[in-house]
Amino acid sequence: MELLRSNLSRVRIPEPTNRIFKQECCVSFDTPRSEGGLFVDMNSFLAFGKDYVGWHYEKTGNPVYLHIKQTKVLVPEDRPSKKPTLMAIGIDGGFDNNEPEYEESHSIVLLPDYVTLPFPSVELPEKVRLAVDSILMAEGAEKKEQLAAWTADKKQTSVYAMNLQQIDNGFIVPSSGWKCSKCDKRDNLWMNLTDGTILCGRKNWDGTGGNNHAAEYYKDTGYPLAVKLGTITADLEGSDVFSYPEDDSVIDPLLAQHLAFFGIDFSSLQKTEMTTAERELDQNTNFDWNRIQESGQEVEPIFGPGYTGLVNLGNSCYMAATMQVVLSTHSFYSGYYKNQSLKAAFEKAPADPTVDLNMQLTKLAHGLLSGKYSVPVSEEKDQTNAITPTTNLKQDGIPPRMFKAVIAASHPEFSSMRQQDALEFFLHFLDQVERAHGGRPEIDPSRSFKFGIEDRIMCSSGKVAYNRRLDYILSLNIPLHEATNKEELAAFQKLKAEKISEGKEVSSDEIVRPRVPLEACLASFSSPEEIQDFHSTALKAKTTAIKSAGLTSFPDYLVLHMRKFVMEDGWVPKKLDVYIDVPDIIDISHMCSKGLQPEEELLPESVPGEQEEPTKPAADENIVAQLVSMGFNHLHCQKAAINTSNAGVEEAMNWVLSHMGDPDIDTPISQGGQIEVDQSKVDMLISFGFQEDIARAALKASGGDIEKATDWIFSNPGAAVSTDMDATTSEATPTAADSGLPDGGGRYRLIGIVSHIGTSTLCGHYVAHIFKDGRWVIFNDAKVGASVNPPKDMGYLYFFERLNS
Numbered sequence: 001m002e003l004l005r006s007n008l009s010r011v012r013i014p015e016p017t018n019r020i021f022k023q024e025c026c027v028s029f030d031t032p033r034s035e036g037g038l039f040v041d042m043n044s045f046l047a048f049g050k051d052y053v054g055w056h057y058e059k060t061g062n063p064v065y066l067h068i069k070q071t072k073v074l075v076p077e078d079r080p081s082k083k084p085t086l087m088a089i090g091i092d093g094g095f096d097n098n099e100p101e102y103e104e105s106h107s108i109v110l111l112p113d114y115v116t117l118p119f120p121s122v123e124l125p126e127k128v129r130l131a132v133d134s135i136l137m138a139e140g141a142e143k144k145e146q147l148a149a150w151t152a153d154k155k156q157t158s159v160y161a162m163n164l165q166q167i168d169n170g171f172i173v174p175s176s177g178w179k180c181s182k183c184d185k186r187d188n189l190w191m192n193l194t195d196g197t198i199l200c201g202r203k204n205w206d207g208t209g210g211n212n213h214a215a216e217y218y219k220d221t222g223y224p225l226a227v228k229l230g231t232i233t234a235d236l237e238g239s240d241v242f243s244y245p246e247d248d249s250v251i252d253p254l255l256a257q258h259l260a261f262f263g264i265d266f267s268s269l270q271k272t273e274m275t276t277a278e279r280e281l282d283q284n285t286n287f288d289w290n291r292i293q294e295s296g297q298e299v300e301p302i303f304g305p306g307y308t309g310l311v312n313l314g315n316s317c318y319m320a321a322t323m324q325v326v327l328s329t330h331s332f333y334s335g336y337y338k339n340q341s342l343k344a345a346f347e348k349a350p351a352d353p354t355v356d357l358n359m360q361l362t363k364l365a366h367g368l369l370s371g372k373y374s375v376p377v378s379e380e381k382d383q384t385n386a387i388t389p390t391t392n393l394k395q396d397g398i399p400p401r402m403f404k405a406v407i408a409a410s411h412p413e414f415s416s417m418r419q420q421d422a423l424e425f426f427l428h429f430l431d432q433v434e435r436a437h438g439g440r441p442e443i444d445p446s447r448s449f450k451f452g453i454e455d456r457i458m459c460s461s462g463k464v465a466y467n468r469r470l471d472y473i474l475s476l477n478i479p480l481h482e483a484t485n486k487e488e489l490a491a492f493q494k495l496k497a498e499k500i501s502e503g504k505e506v507s508s509d510e511i512v513r514p515r516v517p518l519e520a521c522l523a524s525f526s527s528p529e530e531i532q533d534f535h536s537t538a539l540k541a542k543t544t545a546i547k548s549a550g551l552t553s554f555p556d557y558l559v560l561h562m563r564k565f566v567m568e569d570g571w572v573p574k575k576l577d578v579y580i581d582v583p584d585i586i587d588i589s590h591m592c593s594k595g596l597q598p599e600e601e602l603l604p605e606s607v608p609g610e611q612e613e614p615t616k617p618a619a620d621e622n623i624v625a626q627l628v629s630m631g632f633n634h635l636h637c638q639k640a641a642i643n644t645s646n647a648g649v650e651e652a653m654n655w656v657l658s659h660m661g662d663p664d665i666d667t668p669i670s671q672g673g674q675i676e677v678d679q680s681k682v683d684m685l686i687s688f689g690f691q692e693d694i695a696r697a698a699l700k701a702s703g704g705d706i707e708k709a710t711d712w713i714f715s716n717p718g719a720a721v722s723t724d725m726d727a728t729t730s731e732a733t734p735t736a737a738d739s740g741l742p743d744g745g746g747r748y749r750l751i752g753i754v755s756h757i758g759t760s761t762l763c764g765h766y767v768a769h770i771f772k773d774g775r776w777v778i779f780n781d782a783k784v785g786a787s788v789n790p791p792k793d794m795g796y797l798y799f800f801e802r803l804n805s
Contacts, residue, residue: 001117001123001124003110003115004064004108004110004117004124004125004128005125007063007064007110008125008127008128010042010043010061010062010063010064011042011043011064011127011128011131012042012043012045012131013127013130013131013134014045014131014134014135014138018045018138019045019354020040020045020135020138020139020140021040021045021046021047021140021354022038022040022045022047022066022068022135022136022138022140023038023047023140024038024047024399024401024402025038025047025048025049025052026046026047026048026353026354026359026363026402027048027049027052027055027342027345027346027353027359027363028049028051028052028342028363028366028367028372029363029367029372029373029398029399030048030049030050030051030052031070032068032069032070032102032104033070033072033102034049034050035050036049036050036051037050037067037068037069037070038067038068038069039053039065039066039067039068039109040065040066040067040068040135041056041060041062041064041065042062042064042065042066042128042131042132042135043060043062043064044060044062044351044352045135046352046353046354052342052346053065053111054111054112055343055346055347057111057112059346059347060351063110063111063112064108064109064110064128065108065109065110065111066106066107066108066109066119066131066132066135067106067107067108067109067116068104068105068106069104069105069106070102070103070104070105071102071103071104071105072100072101072102073100073101073102073103106119106120106132106136107119108124108128108132119132155248155249155250155251156246156248156250156251157250157251157252157253158224158225158241158243158246158250158251158252159246159631160224160225160243160245160246160631161225161250161251161252161253161254161255161258162253162254164193164194164224164225164252164254164258165194166193166194166195166258166261167194167195167196168261169195169196171195171196171262172262172263173191173196173198173262173263173264175264175265175269178191178198178229179198180198180199180200180210180211180213181197181198181199181213182199182200182211182213183200183211183213183500183503184502184503185200185210185211185213185503186503187230187273188200188201188209188210188228188273189201189210189228189229189230190214190226190227190228190229190242191226191227191229191262192214192217192218192221192223192225192226193223193225193226193227193241193252193258194221194223194224194225195221195223196261196262197217198229199213199214199217199226200212200213200214201214201215201228202214202215211500214226215244218244218245222629222630224243224244224245224246224630224631225241225242225243225244225250225252225258226241226242226244227239227240227241227242227252227255227258227259228240228241228242228273229273230272230273231273232259232264232266232269233266233269234266234267234269236255236256236266237251239252239255239266240273241255243631245630245631245632246631247657299778299785299786299787299788300785300786301376301393301394301395301783301784301785302777302784302785302786303371303374303375303376303393303395303784304371304374305369305370305371305374306328306368306369306371306772307371307374307772307777307784308367308368308369308370308371308373308374308395308397308398308784309374309395309396309397309398309779309780309781309782309783309784310323310324310368310397310398310399310400310779310781310782311396311397311398311399311400311781311782312781312782313399313400313401313404315420316400316404317765317766317767317781318420318421318422318425318766319400319404319407319420319422319425320400320766320768320779320781321422321754321755321766321767321768321779322422322425322426322429322754322766322768322797323364323368323400323403323429324368324768324770324779325751325752325753325754325768325770325797325799326426326429327364327365327368327369328751328752328770328772329445329448329556329557329751329799329801330448330556330801331445331447331448331556331557332365332445332448333365333369334445335443335445336361336362336364336365336366336445337362337365337366337369337370340362342362342363342366345358345359345362345363346359354402354405354406355406355409356406357406357407357432357433357436358436360402360403360406360407361403361406361433363402363403364400364403367398368398373395373396373397373398374395374784375395376393376394376395377393377394377395377396394782394783395782395784396782397781397782397783407428407429407432410432411428422754422756422766422796422797423473423561423796423797426472426473426559426797427472427473430446430449430472431446433445433446434446434447441740446472447740447741447742448555448556448557448742449472449473449555449556449557449559450470450471450472450555450741450742451470451471451472451551451552451553451554451555451558451741451742452468452469452470452471452551452552452553452741453468453469453470453471453549453550453551453552453593454466454467454468454549454550454551454552454593454595455467455468455469455547455548455549456547456548456549456550456593457531457534457545457546457547457603458545458546459534459536459538459539459543459544459545459603460536460539460543460544460545461536461538461539461543461603462601463536463538463600463601463602463603463604464596464600464601464602464603465602465603466595466596466602468552470741472559473559473560473561473797474525474558474559474560474561475561475563476521476522476524476525476560476561476562476563477521477524477525477563478516478521478524478562478563478564478576478578478580479516479520479521479524480514480516480576480578482516482517482520482524483514483515483516483578484515484516484517484581485512485514485515488512489512489514491512492510492511492512495510513577513578513579514578514579515578515579515580515581515793516578516579516580516581517580517581518560518580518581518582518583518586521560521562521580522586522588522591525549525591526548526549526550526590526591527548528546528547528548529546529547529548530544530545530546530547531544531545531546531547532544536603537603537604537605538603538604549593550591550592550593550594551588551591551592551593552592552593552595553741553742553743554588554592554742554743554744554745554746554802555741555742555743555802556742556744556801556802557799557800557801557802558588558748558799558800558802559797559798559799559800560797560798560800561796561797562580562795562796562797562798564576564578564756564796579793579794580793580794580795581793582750582792582793582795582798583750584749584750585747585748585749585750585803586747586748586750586800587746587747587748588746588748589745589746589747590746591746592746618642619637619638619639619641619642619646620641620646623637623640623641623646623648623649623652624637624638624641626649627640627641627649627652627653627656630653632653632656635666635668635669636656636659636660636665637652637656638669639655639659639665639669640652640653640655640656640659642669643655681695681699681709682695682696682699695709742802744802744804745802745803745804747802747803748800748801748802748803749771749800749801749803750771750792750798750799750800751770751771751799751800751801752768752769752770752771752798752799753768753769753770753790753791753792753795753797753798753799754766754767754768754795754796754797754799755767755768755769755791755794755795755796756796766796767779767780768780769787769790769791775787776790778790
């Protein structure tokens, strides 16, 4: 006790603004439930496991720690699971986590001799008692940085409900026996609340559902609200009302009045259909989260080094799938595990290791690759000594909270709990790693993914320009016309038409999808492309040019991105339902750029002021007014009109729907109609090898869309010729931009797949498959098992490792 009193100056009573860590070690994934418990420094409020608290003492000299230990409480195994009533996890009415219960004990520990004093104790100094009480009562920093429970967004009142105009056409809606007025569908029917027309709902990606007649009717008429028949009961709040312009389920406060207009007495109706939310809940309830299945077979779980799962923090599967593959590559395995210990990373870290990327990436790598946390739960905790079936074993996995907080600190979207695009996360992650290495490429593992691309542009004068850029991924279009199963597709379309005419649905096992060879996608990247309105510095006029692309280097790891997400005719975002036939070994040697040839003549450099950046027109107020009438934000509509050059309402609507999630969507338009550019996007394009002025111009021209900005740069090579970007390079003279890049042969072996389930990259689920130790392994968040049937034809990102000659 005297030793404690002599160190009272090193004890702080936490204030409300202090970040207090008490659920997870800052340099490992140890928790209060680990064998040694957790030690919270009572000066910095950082937490450390038993094997690591000594490092912190050596570094800081802080001797006083609060020791927290949690011990599992045995509960009956036959404890009944509650049926969920909310789309939520871990809260009343949500999905039952079946979490075991723990009892917690506390003590005061003084280092370096681990002198232990009990808590609570009246003998402890008051300052210590107040400090411990404050620590225990405070919400942990880890808790604040994760989603304790996710719930479906609450319905909002529709802006169209209060002033909805209804048309009296003398039609009285019957109480039963409904049918789509345009086809024979008798389920999934929606009644338009403007004129009472009954039509079927949207078609699902697998061919089930309706025939899109209700949505098409909205596009034809603009009538905004519809109610799902079969969901209307005396409890009107449970009725499913959908707003097409708001593209969401909504509340109609005047629903009773709107129904009565068509003679509907809701008090006597019985529920016969699930609402949209109930169907989603039902699908999630029936999904077995505790098993990993492929082709209907239960796979064998795997444990040990390199086979550790990642706990889903809410919607973090995009990060989990990506990081599992990245840390399986030799460059990242060596850089953050084999050649860097946790202690070395901790010694290099600042006073707060939770904000250091190197520390948290090393922590994640050691957590995933060491095998320390990849242990079968049943085998470890079963106290009955009963033989547990192999397939029933599971692991807890590790929660990447601190890593996510660090990597997302400079990105507003990844800081959120919304689902994100795995490709965008991968590029952001590599950019952060490159920045962290401060221009020291010899130790930067991200360079193992980097390669050069050279665009050759030949204008009608016969002269050429060469532009080089750097990239981490090869993004490929999917040429559906190159499908190898055209006969089967034609037969399926015929069958589908017959079933629709009979009012029947196509079953999922009857669906035939296009099969496109990967070779066709790669050929599409390299094939010549026509550029309209190309400004030729030779002709000093606009003309047509031909662009082709090739690689100037072959990286150690080649990542192929399949462009599966496109905009369907009209305004509907669509995911291509297609299989890509991907072989285990590919050879892209033929994609090597040849560079400037002796017989070729370069286009002259542009004269300053000759080709000014085109000024965007002001927004067409007619287009803006029509979009605003559909319920879109006025500023968003102005930006849409400007960025589509006032092409029309449909094009502008398409732009709005594609850019609603942009972090700069609410940034005001500057004078002259120009759009302010998000600096983080400029930085990302710079990291790809583009000059800042070109990146800024491209983002302005593409409304802040990075992918479209990249395409703009390729299509406007004249804008790049006058910059420091290499416009005249040949294969024999690498530039400073791509010198030192890894290079070798063009033969690669498939080692990883990130697959996506769902209709958009911003929803659904990501899963990784990795080729390890001579077999394919599935990583599905915390579940890790031997893959029975890896989905090689369904990938979103493909990771290839270069084969040495």
